[in-house]
Amino acid sequence: MERSDLAPLPAGFLERCRAVLGPAGLVDDPQSIEPYVSDFWRQHRGRTPAVLRPADTEQVAAVVRLAAEAGVPLVPQAGNTGLVHGGIPDASGRQVVLSLERMTRIRAIDPRGEHIVVETGCVLETVQQKAAAIGRLFPLALGAQGSCRIGGNLGTNAGGLNVLRYGMMRDLVLGLEVVLADGRVWDGLRALRKDNTGYDLKQLFIGSEGTLGIVTAAALRLFPAPRDRRTCWLGIDGPKVALDVFELFRAEAGETISSFELLTGFGVEAACANLPGVRRPLPEPHPWHLLVELSWSFEDGLAEKLDAVLERAVEMGLVRDGTRAESEAQRANMWRIREGQSEATRHMGFIVRSDVTVPIDRIPELVERMAGWASATAPDVTLIPFGHVGDGNLHFNFIAPPERVDALKPMLLDRLYDEVTALGGSISAEHGIGRLKRDALWRRRSALDRELMTRIKATLDPRGILNPGVILPVEPASEERP
Ligand code: ZN
Secondary structure (H helix, E strand, O other): OOOOHOOOOOOOHHHHHHHHHHHEEEEHHHHHHHHHEEOOOOOOOOOOEEEEEEEEEOHHHHHEEEEEEEEHOEEOOOOOOOOOOOOOOOOOOOOOOEEOOOOOOOOEEEEEOOOOEEEEEEEEHHHHHHHHHOOOOOOOOOOOOOOOOOHHHHHHHOOOOHHHOOHHHHHEEEEEEOOOOOOOEEOOOOOOOOOOOOOHHHHHHHOOOOOOEEEEEEEEEEEOOOHHHHHHEEEEEOOOHHHHHHHHHHHHHHHHHHEEEEEEEEHHHHHHHOOOOOOOOOOOOOEEEEEEEEEEOOOOHHHHHHHHHHHHHHHOOOOOOOEOOOOHHHHHHHHHHHOOOHHHHHHEEEEEEEEEOOHHHHHHHHEEEEEEEEHHHHHOOOEEEOOOOOHOEEEEEEOOOHHHHHHHHHHHHHHHHHHHHHOOOOOOOOOOOOOOOOOHHHOOOOOOHHHHHHHHHHHHHHOOOOOOOOOOOOOOOOOOOO
């Protein structure tokens, strides 16, 4: 990339930023910029003239003030592990990346008040470890936890593996500190459990993907750390039975369920064949599989409870076969199969990924409808739905022949999003909207939805300098098709 390709920034802007941030706070040579402009899967890249790397809230506020004065659009970025291109700049070369990666302080941790106050450049796994060190749990857990950062988790309202029990990121936040679009700092960093004082302003910023403000710190809820954890693997006939098993677990094991994951037989066999060291937990293949994890705060006794539920499931004729992990290695093997679903199939074609949600009892219908449609319309495509069925959330992967992917991809996603919408679901369960799903969202939202979102954006970011083009179109479209 030649610097001269890029649209010029207002004269003196970078120099003024450098004066605020110091030499470590500004990156502008093309090679060092590269990691900040490519997406997680390296399938997409944007362009930026520079990356700002403030070290504290005052520096964030100062550079946002400079950007507001000069009309320079900013793209807030944390760990850059997002999947919807919400944290990387567009192709214009005008958007400047503002990275939170140097803001990694743990400001406070309180075991009795059960909360931790962190800056938003903290890596998720670090926060989990800090909590564990005082006998507490920070329950947000997802594949990218070793590199994703709290700012991105907040921006996208991240979900992951423990949502069923502890909720999404939104449910784990007590307070926020936010730099607004004019550079003022909003101090909403309270850690109260109960606070009914009018509008819950912090919730506006969570899930807004950096379009309404730049979150610089967060007070996060902690929970008692579970002492006993048990994991099992079940072979079943299909998604309908999965819901019956879920109901049984809900009735018998209630709040101890932390994960309830559904996988296809195809995906499981692919993982066992292609991921080194991975073995099928059950001796025989089955059409579908469940991975269920329970945990609680007592020292022991959970294995017996789990065995009782499994026996009941067998008596009721719900499961074909089942096994409980007897060691950490067996548990890790089960989770490796679940987490490796995309990796295990990537050599079979181009993987079109998605992340959708429907009311839980509509999951079987969604799977059937998509399978029926695909076998008639795109028989060369393999469907691999998997994921957090307990939350009604499926990651619906398609394996498409690479030579047809340009034609197939929009068709597959459009069809999926239409089916999901018709079933009362959502086109993004946990990854967010970013730039990738923006038009798909905008087409399916009501005129009033769009008006409200546009008005909130205009109130908090009247000049449109915060992550323009993410979630909302840059120029709010007048009347489009519904
Ligand atoms: Zn997920």
